[in-house]
Amino acid sequence: MKDQIILNHYKNLAKNWGLQGQMSMQDKVIRQRESDFIIAQTQHSLRSRGISPEKARILDLGCGNGHLLSVLWESFAGSTLVGLEFVPELVELARTRNLPGVTIHHGDMREELALGEFDVIITERSVINLLEWTWQEAAFQNITRMLTVGGHYIMVESFYESWMELKAARLENKLSEVPISSHNRYLKEACVDALLKLGLCEVSAVEPQNALSSHFFLSRVFQHLFTNENTPASERVWEFFAQALPKNIGNYSPIQFRVFEKQ
Numbered sequence: 714m715k716d717q718i719i720l721n722h723y724k725n726l727a728k729n730w731g732l733q734g735q736m737s738m739q740d741k742v743i744r745q746r747e748s749d750f751i752i753a754q755t756q757h758s759l760r761s762r763g764i765s766p767e768k769a770r771i772l773d774l775g776c777g778n779g780h781l782l783s784v785l786w787e788s789f790a791g792s793t794l795v796g797l798e799f800v801p802e803l804v805e806l807a808r809t810r811n812l813p814g815v816t817i818h819h820g821d822m823r824e825e826l827a828l829g830e831f832d833v834i835i836t837e838r839s840v841i842n843l844l845e846w847t848w849q850e851a852a853f854q855n856i857t858r859m860l861t862v863g864g865h866y867i868m869v870e871s872f873y874e875s876w877m878e879l880k881a882a883r884l885e886n887k888l889s890e891v892p893i894s895s896h897n898r899y900l901k902e903a904c905v906d907a908l909l910k911l912g913l914c915e916v917s918a919v920e921p922q923n924a925l926s927s928h929f930f931l932s933r934v935f936q937h938l939f940t941n942e943n944t945p946a947s948e949r950v951w952e953f954f955a956q957a958l959p960k961n962i963g964n965y966s967p968i969q970f971r972v973f974e975k976q
């Protein structure tokens with residue numbers, strides 16, 4: 714039943730968006746900032762361990778239509794790039810990209826995986842698609858097992874506590890809550906302890922973990938105080954604010970950028 718929610722949700726998105734980057738994230742600002750963070754962090758993680766791009770092994774767990782893999786492919790020529798995806802329609806789409814050196818597996822990150830060892834493992838809003846904590850924990854166990862010692866887990870996932878902050882700001886301003894979608898189960902801060910017990914220790918990242926906070930506050934709270942909910946501000950407005958303001962004011966972004974190192 715819970716798997717069906719995920720399968721149906723992404724089957725529809727695959728049909729409507731195809732290979733577009735917006736398949737899993739319609740907000741272009743967020744999509745771009747996630748990609749920029751993942752590329753910069755992967756570069757930093759590899760460089761800090763003296764791993765050249767040609768020797769790097771990078772895994773995207775829950776690779777969707779392969780958009781992120783295609784962005785990684787442009788920046789890490791010669792690397793071994795692997796994606797794992799649960800939804801057959803998305804596996805098919807990702808494979809149509811035919812990127813040399815990129816392998817797409819059809820599989821389930823909750824099950825014990827034998828995909829080899831990786832220097833960097835990325836999840837981009839995919840662990841939150843696992844709708845029970847025990848499933849999320851199983852994915853974290855897989856990540857720990859597949860990382861090399863000193864390897865980095867780059868986590869771009871939504872957290873319940875920061876979603877609550879955003880909700881409070883909206884309610885104070887007489888805006889309705891933005892509900893957590895039925896295909897998501899947000900992580901709680903306590904998962905960081907669970908990761909530590911597995912042997913994954915949080916380390917500082919190239920961006921603050923709340924790097925999307927100002928954008929969430931502006932786009933989900935502030936703009937609705939002066940525009941109609943159905944007429945969002947144009948991209949020019951977000952570009953202006955991105956340059957005018959620090960990115961990480963407050964804790965209003967459910968989506969956080971975090972990095973964990975295997976001990």
Ligand SMILES: C[S@@+](CC[C@H](N)C(=O)[O-])C[C@H]1O[C@@H](n2cnc3c(N)ncnc32)[C@H](O)[C@@H]1O
Pocket residue numbers: 719723736737773774775776777778779780781782797798799800803820821822823837838839840842843
């Ligand atoms: C937000 S999307 C990821 C976006 C992707 N990085 C991209 O470039 O478009 C999350 C992905 O996780 C996949 N997913 C959900 N449950 C999964 C599971 N148990 N195993 C593997 N992938 C899963 C979803 O089908 C979806 O494609």
